[in-house]
Amino acid sequence: MNKITSLADLKKMKDQVQNRLKMRENSDAVETLVQIKVGMATCGIASGAKDTMNFFVEETSHQAIDAVVTQTGCMGFCYAEPTVEVTLPGKEPVVFGHVDKAKAREIIDRYIIKGELVDGMIPMNFKTIHD
Amino acid sequence: MSEYNMQILICGGTGCKASESEEIRNAFTELLNEYGLEEEVQVVMTGCFGFCEKGPIVKMMPDNTFYVHVTPADTEEIIKEHIVKGRQVERLLYRDPVTKTVIHDSKHMDFYKKQIRIALRNCGFIDPESIDEYIARDGYQALGTCLTERTPEQVIDEIKRSGLRGRGGGGFPTGLKWEITAKVPGDQKYVVCNADEGDPGAFMDRSILEGDPHSVIEAMAINGYCTGATKGLVYIRAEYPLAIARLKIALRQAREYGLLGTDILGSGFDFDIEIRYGAGAFVCGEETALIHSMEGCRGEPTFKPPFPSESGFLGKPTNVNNVETYANIPVIINKGADWFCTIGSEKSKGTKVFALAGKINNVGLIEVPMGTTLREVIYDIGGGIRGGKKFKAVQTGGPSGGLLTTEFLDTPIDYDNLTAAGSMMGSGGMIVMDEDDCMVAIAKFYLGFTVEESCGKCAPCRIGNKRLYEILERITEGKGTMEDIDRLQLLGNVIKDASLCGLGQTSPNPVLSSLKHFRNEYLAHVRDQSCPAGQCKALVKYTVIEDKCTGCTLCFRNCPVGAITGEKREVHFIDQSLCIKCGVCFDKCKFGAILVS
Numbered sequence: 001m002n003k004i005t006s007l008a009d010l011k012k013m014k015d016q017v018q019n020r021l022k023m024r025e026n027s028d029a030v031e032t033l034v035q036i037k038v039g040m041a042t043c044g045i046a047s048g049a050k051d052t053m054n055f056f057v058e059e060t061s062h063q064a065i066d067a068v069v070t071q072t073g074c075m076g077f078c079y080a081e082p083t084v085e086v087t088l089p090g091k092e093p094v095v096f097g098h099v100d101k102a103k104a105r106e107i108i109d110r111y112i113i114k115g116e117l118v119d120g121m122i123p124m125n126f127k128t129i130h131d
Numbered sequence: 132m133s134e135y136n137m138q139i140l141i142c143g144g145t146g147c148k149a150s151e152s153e154e155i156r157n158a159f160t161e162l163l164n165e166y167g168l169e170e171e172v173q174v175v176m177t178g179c180f181g182f183c184e185k186g187p188i189v190k191m192m193p194d195n196t197f198y199v200h201v202t203p204a205d206t207e208e209i210i211k212e213h214i215v216k217g218r219q220v221e222r223l224l225y226r227d228p229v230t231k232t233v234i235h236d237s238k239h240m241d242f243y244k245k246q247i248r249i250a251l252r253n254c255g256f257i258d259p260e261s262i263d264e265y266i267a268r269d270g271y272q273a274l275g276t277c278l279t280e281r282t283p284e285q286v287i288d289e290i291k292r293s294g295l296r297g298r299g300g301g302g303f304p305t306g307l308k309w310e311i312t313a314k315v316p317g318d319q320k321y322v323v324c325n326a327d328e329g330d331p332g333a334f335m336d337r338s339i340l341e342g343d344p345h346s347v348i349e350a351m352a353i354n355g356y357c358t359g360a361t362k363g364l365v366y367i368r369a370e371y372p373l374a375i376a377r378l379k380i381a382l383r384q385a386r387e388y389g390l391l392g393t394d395i396l397g398s399g400f401d402f403d404i405e406i407r408y409g410a411g412a413f414v415c416g417e418e419t420a421l422i423h424s425m426e427g428c429r430g431e432p433t434f435k436p437p438f439p440s441e442s443g444f445l446g447k448p449t450n451v452n453n454v455e456t457y458a459n460i461p462v463i464i465n466k467g468a469d470w471f472c473t474i475g476s477e478k479s480k481g482t483k484v485f486a487l488a489g490k491i492n493n494v495g496l497i498e499v500p501m502g503t504t505l506r507e508v509i510y511d512i513g514g515g516i517r518g519g520k521k522f523k524a525v526q527t528g529g530p531s532g533g534l535l536t537t538e539f540l541d542t543p544i545d546y547d548n549l550t551a552a553g554s555m556m557g558s559g560g561m562i563v564m565d566e567d568d569c570m571v572a573i574a575k576f577y578l579g580f581t582v583e584e585s586c587g588k589c590a591p592c593r594i595g596n597k598r599l600y601e602i603l604e605r606i607t608e609g610k611g612t613m614e615d616i617d618r619l620q621l622l623g624n625v626i627k628d629a630s631l632c633g634l635g636q637t638s639p640n641p642v643l644s645s646l647k648h649f650r651n652e653y654l655a656h657v658r659d660q661s662c663p664a665g666q667c668k669a670l671v672k673y674t675v676i677e678d679k680c681t682g683c684t685l686c687f688r689n690c691p692v693g694a695i696t697g698e699k700r701e702v703h704f705i706d707q708s709l710c711i712k713c714g715v716c717f718d719k720c721k722f723g724a725i726l727v728s
Binding site for chain 1: 135136137138140192193194195214215216217218238256257263264266267268269270271272275276278279280387388389390396397
């Protein structure tokens with residue numbers, strides 16, 4: 001193990017290891033972050049939701065977007081799997097259908113970063129008991 | 132670099148470990164391998180989450196789900212449901228005791244709402260066995276800043292301005308203590324961490340060392356820089372094996388990174404820390420006794436002055452601070468004294484960690500700003516009294532402290548208010564009592580502890596407390612006289628005045644304070660030969676209510692000493708001269724025909 005020999009070294013070290021705790025730190029203030037929920041029921045997984053989820057995790061961390069990526073159960077839109085629900089801070093959640101890697105990239109680049117609307121949104125017309 | 136999708140945090144404090152959290156970790160690791168998820172889900176063993184009542188606790192990240200009372204058998208369901216399908220396992224979620232609604236994350240629990248975590252900032256958040264995770268949370272930044280950008284005087288000034296006071300119980304201003312040690316000349320100085328936590332029911336220091344050992348190491352090094360000491364010693368009781376193990380790992384890692392040793396961070400400052408084990412004697416929490424114990428002598432206190440700052444370990448200037456005090460230091464340096472001053476009350480700044488125990492719903496470890504009221508701690512955070520019983524009193528300061536009754540429920544907790552109320556801050560044990568507790572018996576319990584723990588050096592403590600204990604014994608057996616009550620008061624005050632060290636000077640406090648607030652209970656024991664709470668066995672009388680007795684002979688058959696007589700279908704009778712007050716007849720009777728008085 002290398003010794004840390006100066007304050008600058010220590011700061012560099014901190015930057016290197018900080019990512020490890022990012023998930024835990026973010027989870028304390030989810031409302032202020034981009035929340036991405038990937039539908040991971042059987043239908044979702046069969047349509048490749050796992051790859052979509054991994055892509056979101058890697059890409060958000062790669063682009064340094066403060067996002068919390070979680071999996072969730074079946075949203076009911078089985079015809080449009082994989083489905084992904086994205087909630088920007090202070091905005092209503094939006095559900096996207098048929099999210100493969102290409103679509104995921106479009107969602108990140110256009111909707112999450114620039115706030116532009118993207119094709120493939122599924123209109124939400126139901127309420128849950130939590131609403 | 133972690134590319135994990137999820138993390139499972141498992142509480143690895145002593146409490147949760149005792150309820151199989153280690154097995155839970157192993158089960159998770161095995162199952163994750165089985166499901167091929169080991170690359171995606173990371174399992175982390177952390178320090179104490181504080182909510183020990185609900186342990187073992189498992190937290191799921193990133194969605195921050197908080198599972199309570201988890202057993203190794205539940206791990207498969209958590210993996211199948213939560214991790215694979217993304218559905219929370221509802222039966223393991225926390226349920227609000229009042230509204231009965233499910234709360235899935237800690238932020239919305241009353242237990243956590245009023246807490247501010249400074250000393251416990253990393254407990255339950257990082258893996259205490261990973262220095263990298265500590266560094267990721269600004270670890271060792273404070274030490275780096277002090278060593279390279281500030282003079283010792285500037286650092287001491289910052290600590291003084293923060294208003295931090297000793298968290299071990301005394302409440303002495305920490306900055307001032309450092310300044311005194313710094314000013315005393317000496318070829319070798321020492322920095323000591325007092326981890327000899329001895330109050331019954333207190334586990335603040337243990338949890339900090341188990342959950343965030345690096346914060347103490349970093350603070351001790353800063354202290355060394357300020358006072359001119361190059362050697363640090365942690366005095367810890369051998370009965371804290373987990374804390375010792377984690378501290379050892381942390382020390383090794385700090386040395387490997389060059390954060391302990393010679394020329395730390397290229398500043399030319401040398402510092403290293405050794406561990407000294409205590410045998411678990413309460414008196415060794417007193418700093419002079421602690422130092423003697425470290426020197427290999429008997430753990431007995433000596434007269435102050437000279438204070439350890441002048442002549443401490445091996446006769447050298449020594450600065451002794453408590454674990455929790457140290458844990459606050461890096462934060463004060465990083466965030467500044469001005470920030471620290473915004474938290475707390477006028478004369479007591481910052482937060483205090485309390486160990487909640489006794490007849491309270493949420494037993495656990497909490498950290499609240501100074502100035503929080505007892506009511507908030509007991510009812511909001513602690514969830515009220517167990518079984519809906521009535522609150523009677525709370526003992527703060529352990530066996531050295533006193534009772535705080537209902538009239539003090541709205542008193543803001545800080546050093547001065549607690550002293551004014553006749554108790555003390557102490558190290559942070561808080562034992563809650565309800566209507567079923569007999570105050571005389573409680574006083575006897577605490578005094579029994581000090582009698583046992585007295586080192587025997589000075590007569591007032593050694594002999595006086597023993598006599599005091601005997602009087603209490605007489606009273607709880609119904610043999611006390613009115614003179615005994617006066618004698619308790621007189622003798623108690625003499626012991627307070629004449630004892631050498633803090634242990635003796637505070638040992639009669641539980642007696643004197645219960646006499647002050649619950650004199651009626653003492654009088655009832657002596658004058659009416661009765662124990663209002665029904666706790667003192669000798670004063671309890673079991674009799675048969677003739678109208679209710681059906682003569683079923685159940686009590687007769689179960690009485691272990693044959694004190695009950697009576698024929699079938701006839702009223703039974705308890706012979707008081709034979710009765711040992713075991714209560715079996717009361718428990719067995721199906722007709723409520725046994726009267727306890």
